[in-house]
Amino acid sequence: MLDLDTPDSNYSLEEMDRNSLFHPLTSISQHMANGPQIMGKAKGVRLTDHKGKPILDCSGGLWCVNVGYGRPEIAEAAKQAILDLNYWHLFGSASNEATIRLSDRILGLFHDHAGADHLARVFYGTSGSDANDTNFKLVRYYANLRGTPEKKKIISRMGAYHGLTMAAAQLTGIPSYHKAWSLPDGEVFYTDCPHYYRFAAAGESEAAFCDRLIADLEALIAREGANTIGAFIAEPIMGTGGVLIPPAGYFERVQAVLDRHDILLIADEVITGFGRTGAWFATGLYTLKPDIVTLAKGLTSAYFPMSASVISERMWKVFEAGSAEFGPVMHGFTYSGHPVGAAIAMANLDIMEREGLVANSADTGAYLLAGLRERLAEHPYVGEVRGEGLMIGVEFTADRATRRPFQAGDAVHRLVASKAQENGLMVRALPFIEVVSFSPALSITKADCDEAIDLFAGTMADVTSQLA
Numbered sequence: 001m002l003d004l005d006t007p008d009s010n011y012s013l014e015e016m017d018r019n020s021l022f023h024p025l026t027s028i029s030q031h032m033a034n035g036p037q038i039m040g041k042a043k044g045v046r047l048t049d050h051k052g053k054p055i056l057d058c059s060g061g062l063w064c065v066n067v068g069y070g071r072p073e074i075a076e077a078a079k080q081a082i083l084d085l086n087y088w089h090l091f092g093s094a095s096n097e098a099t100i101r102l103s104d105r106i107l108g109l110f111h112d113h114a115g116a117d118h119l120a121r122v123f124y125g126t127s128g129s130d131a132n133d134t135n136f137k138l139v140r141y142y143a144n145l146r147g148t149p150e151k152k153k154i155i156s157r158m159g160a161y162h163g164l165t166m167a168a169a170q171l172t173g174i175p176s177y178h179k180a181w182s183l184p185d186g187e188v189f190y191t192d193c194p195h196y197y198r199f200a201a202a203g204e205s206e207a208a209f210c211d212r213l214i215a216d217l218e219a220l221i222a223r224e225g226a227n228t229i230g231a232f233i234a235e236p237i238m239g240t241g242g243v244l245i246p247p248a249g250y251f252e253r254v255q256a257v258l259d260r261h262d263i264l265l266i267a268d269e270v271i272t273g274f275g276r277t278g279a280w281f282a283t284g285l286y287t288l289k290p291d292i293v294t295l296a297k298g299l300t301s302a303y304f305p306m307s308a309s310v311i312s313e314r315m316w317k318v319f320e321a322g323s324a325e326f327g328p329v330m331h332g333f334t335y336s337g338h339p340v341g342a343a344i345a346m347a348n349l350d351i352m353e354r355e356g357l358v359a360n361s362a363d364t365g366a367y368l369l370a371g372l373r374e375r376l377a378e379h380p381y382v383g384e385v386r387g388e389g390l391m392i393g394v395e396f397t398a399d400r401a402t403r404r405p406f407q408a409g410d411a412v413h414r415l416v417a418s419k420a421q422e423n424g425l426m427v428r429a430l431p432f433i434e435v436v437s438f439s440p441a442l443s444i445t446k447a448d449c450d451e452a453i454d455l456f457a458g459t460m461a462d463v464t465s466q467l468a
């Protein structure tokens, strides 16, 4: 048993948390009633909470611990980087070796593994949200520098998650993130969510559904005027929205619409990047041609808060050409291109390459998906089990024949996730529709998957009577 309690045994860590911590994405009333769930230690795909309870982690934290927990090589790289140059910045042409090498490596990975030779420069931040905030501004910067200042609106999609800064929260297309924050209030518009299982009309084929999505996008562009729309942002596979895999041909058709109207594509690969889908990047998986790619999470496997916006040659050329007239790029952060983060990212990528984790994600992901499908095939409340690589979602329905959702208050997915945790399995309940997600470390083994499938099937058996 880990002893993380304070020396004063009358004042527990739980109480101290309740009395001092303001938790993000947390119900305050439930937190005050139930207290925190404090994690103690982790190694590989195994967590131990502070009371010593073992948990098999199929969440990867928040879809982010791609190489697994407790990697000594990363600890060594961090230590060395701190001793060598614990901080330097990138402002005014300042630079550092680790960040230079990382930028070259990221572009190389896109060129070699995603057919994205057109990506040309890397800008750094510290979170997926601030990277999308940067992207929001870069769309404006591009419009202003190229002399089309009215072309600044951004199209996002219902169900999208792009983070929660003021700009990113508007790109996010999930109403619960807007409700109490007076959002959206900007120049962001939402087109339909590309989730066939839930949003197709009765009897509508996948092809007809895709036609409808494209028609909705075209209508939105026509309504606002193509000359006012700067960019379209999309997660190649929507994560927080519910592991939503687009219908066949969707992105080819979206790309054609964007090209026709001179609209930039921002591919938000914060989750899908770095092997999560079984490909290095979903840009390669769907042969996308983004002008900006958002990266975070798997870039450092969450050993350091680091994000990146990778931009295209055509954007870079406009920035370069406008430089003399517009002056310095008046955007950036103290921690943009942090040398310790870059060293950690390099060590993380070394592990991914050395251990073939992208291939493992494809192979083991297919195994986990097949196993879950087989075990849940007859479950009356499991509607769809879907995934790509180690990004897997289980969607619940109150009625398999009609695909009717449960009542809003039932929160079946939350019940399942919390019961799973009691049973020793960490999966996540997502906020848009009734889905739990699996996104374990890419180093997970088939034996771990067998255990996860057993634990999840057992959990579903436990909760079935409560769902009836």
Ligand code: PLP
Residues within 6 Å of the ligand: 062, 126, 127, 128, 129, 130, 132, 161, 162, 163, 164, 235, 239, 240, 268, 269, 270, 271, 296, 297
């Ligand atoms: N974009 C996507 C696709 C995400 O899934 C997330 C976080 O889950 C973000 C952006 C925001 O990242 P962060 O929480 O690091 O700000």
